[in-house]
Amino acid sequence: MTGLSTWDQFWYYFAxxxxxxxxxxxxxxxxxxxGVLFAAIVGIPLGILIARRxxxxxxxxxxANVIQTIPSLAMLxxxxxxxxxGVNTVIATVFLYxxxxxxxxxxxxxxxxxxxxxxxxxxxxxxxxxxxxxxxxPLSFSVIMGGIRNALVIAIGITAIGAFVGAGGLGDIIIRGxxxxxxxxxxxxxxxxxxLMTIISDLLLGFIQRxxxxxxxx
Amino acid sequence: MSKYLxxxxxxxxxxxxxMLLTSCGLPGVSGSDKNTIKIASQSSTxxxxxxxxxxxxxxxxxGYKISLVNNLGSSTVAxxxxxxxxxxxxATRYTGTDLTGVLQLSNIKDPAKASRLVKREFKQxxxxxxxxxxxxxDTYAFMTTQAFAQKxxxxxxxxxxxxxxxxxxxxxxxxxxxxxxGYQDFxxxxxxxxxxxxxxxxxxxxxxxxxxxxxxxxxYSTDGRIxxxxxxxxxxxxxxxxxxxxxxxxxxxxxKKYPKLAPVLHRLDGKINLKTMQTLNYExxxxxxxxxxVAQQFLEKHNYFKGDDN
Numbered sequence: 218m219t220g221l222s223t224w225d226q227f228w229y230y231f232a233x234x235x236x237x238x239x240x241x242x243x244x245x246x247x248x249x250x251x252g253v254l255f256a257a258i259v260g261i262p263l264g265i266l267i268a269r270r271x272x273x274x275x276x277x278x279x280x281a282n283v284i285q286t287i288p289s290l291a292m293l294x295x296x297x298x299x300x301x302x303g304v305n306t307v308i309a310t311v312f313l314y315x316x317x318x319x320x321x322x323x324x325x326x327x328x329x330x331x332x333x334x335x336x337x338x339x340x341x342x343x344x345x346x347x348x349x350x351x352x353x354x355p356l357s358f359s360v361i362m363g364g365i366r367n368a369l370v371i372a373i374g375i376t377a378i379g380a381f382v383g384a385g386g387l388g389d390i391i392i393r394g395x396x397x398x399x400x401x402x403x404x405x406x407x408x409x410x411x412x413l414m415t416i417i418s419d420l421l422l423g424f425i426q427r428x429x430x431x432x433x434x435x
Numbered sequence: 436m437s438k439y440l441x442x443x444x445x446x447x448x449x450x451x452x453x454m455l456l457t458s459c460g461l462p463g464v465s466g467s468d469k470n471t472i473k474i475a476s477q478s479s480t481x482x483x484x485x486x487x488x489x490x491x492x493x494x495x496x497x498g499y500k501i502s503l504v505n506n507l508g509s510s511t512v513a514x515x516x517x518x519x520x521x522x523x524x525x526a527t528r529y530t531g532t533d534l535t536g537v538l539q540l541s542n543i544k545d546p547a548k549a550s551r552l553v554k555r556e557f558k559q560x561x562x563x564x565x566x567x568x569x570x571x572x573d574t575y576a577f578m579t580t581q582a583f584a585q586k587x588x589x590x591x592x593x594x595x596x597x598x599x600x601x602x603x604x605x606x607x608x609x610x611x612x613x614x615x616x617g618y619q620d621f622x623x624x625x626x627x628x629x630x631x632x633x634x635x636x637x638x639x640x641x642x643x644x645x646x647x648x649x650x651x652x653x654x655y656s657t658d659g660r661i662x663x664x665x666x667x668x669x670x671x672x673x674x675x676x677x678x679x680x681x682x683x684x685x686x687x688x689x690x691k692k693y694p695k696l697a698p699v700l701h702r703l704d705g706k707i708n709l710k711t712m713q714t715l716n717y718e719x720x721x722x723x724x725x726x727x728x729v730a731q732q733f734l735e736k737h738n739y740f741k742g743d744d745n
Contacts, residue, residue, distance in 0.1 A: 226723060234725040247464050302504050302521040303473070304464045383475070383504030383516075390725075392506050396478060397720050 226402035234406075238390065242410050245386035246418075248304060248379065249372035252311025253319075257365060260316050264323025264361075265349070274324060281317035289314070289375050297382050307379030307386075314375055315368035322364025326357025355431045362426040366419055373415045377407075387411045471500040472689065472696075475513045475522035478506045480719045480726065481573060481657055481681075481712065486526035487730035489683060489703070495739055496699050511536055517563060523689040524700075528565070529573060531677040533557075542616075546572070546678035562687040568680040570705040571712045575610065575676050576656040577669045583650060584667040591672035595651065596627045604629040605644065605652040607637045616676055624675045641666070656709060659717025702740040 221229065231238065267274040287295075292310050300306045330353050338348045354361075380388030390407030394400035472493060476486030483505065490501040504522045507513045510529065514537045516522040530549045534540050538556050543549040554565040577592050584590070587598055595602065611618050611634045622628040633649065640652035641660035654661070656668060683700065690697050707715075711733075718729045734740075 230723045233723065234728055237725045237727050244464055251464070301519055302475075302507075302516050303502075308464075380506055383506060383521075385503065385505060389505055392478065393480075393483070393726075396480065397723075399721075402723065 223401045223405070226399075227405050230402055230406045238387075238406065238410065241385060241387050241389060242414065245373070245376050245388075245411070246414060248307050248384060248386060249311060249369060249376045252308045252376075253315045253365060253368045253372050255308070255312045256315030256319050256368060259312075260319030260364075261323050261361065264320045265327060265353075267320070268324050268327035278317075278321060278324070281320050284313050285317045289378055290381070293378060293382055302383045304379075304384045306382050307376055307384040310379070311372045311375050314371055318364040318367040318371070319361070320364075322367070323357070323361050326360030327353055329360060330356045359426055359430045362422065362429075366422045366426070369418055369422065370415050373411060373418070377411055387414075471502045472524065472693075473502050473504055473522040474524045474526055475504045475507055475516050476526045477509065477513060479527075480716050482527040483726040484715050484719060484729055484733075485569065485681075485683070485707075487727045488707075488733060489524060489526050489700070491727070491730055491734055492702065492739060493696065493699060495734070496741075497693070497695055499693065499696075509536075517684065517686060518561065520686065520688075523686045525684040527681050528684045529679040529681055531574070531679040534677075542677045544674045544677060546680055549678050550680055550682075557684065558687075564685050564687055564690060566683045566685065566700060567704040568682045569703055569707040569712075571657060571707055571709045572678060572680045573655055573657045573712075574671075574679040575607070575616070575653050576671070577604075577651055577653055578644060578661060578666040579651045579669065580644060580647075581665055581667050584669075589667070589669055591670045592625060592675070593672055594669070596625070599627040600630050602629045602650045603631050603633065603648070605633045605635050605640045605649040607640070607653060608634040610634075610653060621675060625673060657712045657716055659713050659715075659720050662710070662713040662717055663721065702743045706737070706740060706743075 263277060267277050284292075289310065292313065293306060296306050296309050296313075300309060334352055334356070335348065338352045343351065376384070376386050377388035377391065380386055380392050387407045387410055391404055391411075394403030394405075394407060397403055472490075474486050474490050476482040486503055486505070490503060493499050494501045504516060507516065510525075510532050513522070513525045513528070514533075517525055530546070530553050531542065533553055534549055535542055538553065538560075540552070540556075543552065550565070550568065557563045557565050577595070579589060587594070589595065606618065610616075611632070614620075618632065629651075633643075635643070637654065640649070640654045641658060641664060643649045644652040644666065645660075645664040651669075660666075661668065683703075685696075685700065715729050715733060718724045718732075719726055
């Protein structure tokens with residue numbers, strides 16, 4: 218092995234452990250997605266609520282901001298005390314970090330809806346729910362999506378650290394690389410797919426965002 | 436105002452409850468299911484290989500779901516994980532380490548006595564079963580090149596005495612100042628010291644002795660490079676280093692829950708000797724294979740030790 222360059226070793230590693238890397242890749246991706254999904258379930262209604270009740274917005278966004286300032290390794294350790302080792306701890310951490318971008322963007326998106334459009338909706342006799350579903354959500358969709366994209370990028374990074382609490386994922390491969398005698402290639406084999414995952418999922422969500430945004434005909 | 440606070444609380448609870456519930460069985464990220472057997476492994480190569488062997492053996496033979504809790508920092512962390520049932524099997528535990536670490540007892544040099552004591556204490560204090568050793572011990576060992584050993588007829592550590600004053604020895608940095616089994620105690624116990632001692636990072640010693648920079652070095656007995664460089668391990672004839680026989684530890688509650696488990700796990704008793712462990716470590720550290728791949732190859736080669744139930 219010593220005769221090969223790092224790049225050759227990298228390909229050699231993939232040729233021999235491809236299935237394992239794929240497994241960890243899927244696992245890593247799912248952990249991140251679950252965390253963001255739960256954050257969206259909580260964050261989007263919360264964002265809508267604070268857009269309605271402006272007094273609450275400072276408190277809620279303040280709390281989310283504070284959560285964001287805790288270093289991820291510290292957050293993992295704190296949550297580990299409650300949830301123990303394993304996947305759940307990492308999903309909970311990802312959930313907490315994803316709250317801020319999602320809440321903030323939902324709030325901003327709702328704020329950005331043109332008051333005239335809301336007025337005309339009301340003038341047409343729409344109920345509150347109809348206004349929400351037919352006007353506000355479609356118009357703020359791209360901003361909310363932006364928050365989710367942002368959250369997912371952060372989440373994939375945090376999941377890599379989750380390997381320290383035994384959750385697995387691509388971080389596992391990176392840690393092994395640091396332990397091995399000549400692990401440069403192994404570190405790359407963990408780090409490059411992580412970066413690739415971030416880029417691809419961001420592109421994919423961007424594509425969905427464009428497809429689902431209401432089209433204006435100008 | 437309180438009406439809205441209630442609403443917020445409601446939203447939170449509605450979202451968090453399913454989260455906590457469903458996270459007990461999210462598809463694709465096995466590991467939190469009640470029926471998954473969780474295996475703890477430390478960050479060393481050896482530990483990860485063994486954990487994969489144990490996991491794949493269980494999965495292949497009994498079909499139980501397996502999840503690895505990987506990269507734990509030390510055996511103390513693994514022990515805590517076992518107590519909390521974050522894991523139910525600890526793949527690699529060493530008698531010497533657990534005797535002084537977890538049990539807080541003084542060290543015992545006799546391997547048989549040490550493993551008997553550890554076995555009994557873990558059963559009584561924690562309701563955990565120490566399995567018989569896999570068949571290897573990972574301990575400090577002095578080693579030289581084959582040529583040097585032949586030239587000076589070295590087999591045991593005490594054979595070094597006659598040439599010790601002219602020797603350059605490379606040792607682990609942390610070994611220099613250790614209490615109990617460090618260099619100070621070593622010189623007293625064996626009655627000789629080396630001409631010069633070079634403390635260095637443990638990973639470098641094998642290359643140092645192979646390249647002839649040192650005549651003898653102190654390394655870990657299971658390292659794969661011992662095999663690839665054909666190094667000669669000198670026998671610890673006066674038994675200075677405490678025994679570090681490697682075994683798995685299993686929570687009794689798990690063995691009770693799955694009565695079929697114990698016979699399958701016992702298939703590994705004494706099946707992995709020092710040479711085998713060195714080879715497996717070498718495959719991972721040097722040949723860039725993943726521990727799970729190495730484990731699978733090992734099990735397939737031995738046909739999952741079928742018929743060795745006892």
